[in-house]
Amino acid sequence: KNQVEQSPQSLIILEGKNCTLQCNYTVSPFSNLRWYKQDTGRGPVSLTIMTFSENTKSNGRYTATLDADTKQSSLHITASQLSDSASYICVVLTQAGTALIFGKGTTLSVSS
Amino acid sequence: NAGVTQTPKFQVLKTGQSMTLQCAQDMNHEYMSWYRQDPGMGLRLIHYSVGAGITDQGEVPNGYNVSRSTTEDFPLRLLSAAPSQTSVYFCASSQTGTGGYEQYFGPGTRLTVT
Numbered sequence: 188k189n190q191v192e193q194s195p196q197s198l199i200i201l202e203g204k205n206c207t208l209q210c211n212y213t214v215s216p217f218s219n220l221r222w223y224k225q226d227t228g229r230g231p232v233s234l235t236i237m238t239f240s241e242n243t244k245s246n247g248r249y250t251a252t253l254d255a256d257t258k259q260s261s262l263h264i265t266a267s268q269l270s271d272s273a274s275y276i277c278v279v280l281t282q283a284g285t286a287l288i289f290g291k292g293t294t295l296s297v298s299s
Numbered sequence: 300n301a302g303v304t305q306t307p308k309f310q311v312l313k314t315g316q317s318m319t320l321q322c323a324q325d326m327n328h329e330y331m332s333w334y335r336q337d338p339g340m341g342l343r344l345i346h347y348s349v350g351a352g353i354t355d356q357g358e359v360p361n362g363y364n365v366s367r368s369t370t371e372d373f374p375l376r377l378l379s380a381a382p383s384q385t386s387v388y389f390c391a392s393s394q395t396g397t398g399g400y401e402q403y404f405g406p407g408t409r410l411t412v413t
Contacts, residue, residue, distance in 0.1 A: 191341070218399075219399050221402075228406075228407070229406055229407065230303075230389050230391075230404030230405050230406050230407050231342075231389075231404050232404070233401045233402065233403075236399050236401065238399065276341070276342075286344065286357075286358075287342075287344070287402070288341075289341030289342040289343070290341050291339065291340060291341045292341070
């Protein structure tokens with residue numbers, strides 16, 4: 188069964204610190220892996236999209252990595268800001284392009 | 300560009316009532332979709348459309364109808380609301396449904412069925 192598992196479920200860090208969110212997936216074969224940021228009460232916004240041949244992709248202070256062999260991805264946030272407080276969702280698109288499989292998300296809280 | 304817009308933002312229905320959630324996009328995207336988001340679960344696909352006049356079912360289609368008469372609009376109809384349909388509904392669009400095209404999400408509609 189195609190699944191996307193994220194850890195941790197929630198995370199609290201101090202402003203300025205770095206953090207890493209994890210994503211494991213069983214979708215095979217897959218087309219691409221995406222990370223979204225969802226602020227409370229709003230729709231998800233895309234951060235990165237990676238194909239299976241890409242190992243890393245950055246978007247400002249956000250860096251996503253992908254290991255297609257172990258079916259793992261991570262999202263690293265550098266020098267966190269209060270505005271980074273949100274839910275971060277890992278999503279995998281099946282190779283057939285027929286479905287986006289969503290993880291449940293990691294809720295990040297950045298405190299001052 | 301307004302992107303993807305959804306109305307209403309909030310709605311309360313009684314069991315058995317029907318209603319239509321509106322979704323529109325101004326990016327000339329072919330692919331549009333509806334998701335529901337429930338606490339502790341990932342977004343789940345309800346229905347999707349790959350172009351005007353073409354719709355198909357997603358993972359959780361029961362109790363919902365869609366139509367796509369224009370490229371811009373993709374309304375979601377609840378035929379007879381049930382408490383199990385209490386959720387936050389997101390509409391999304393992208394250039395196509397496959398490949399590396401980014402999906403753009405609307406702001407969501409929070410629906411409560413009593």
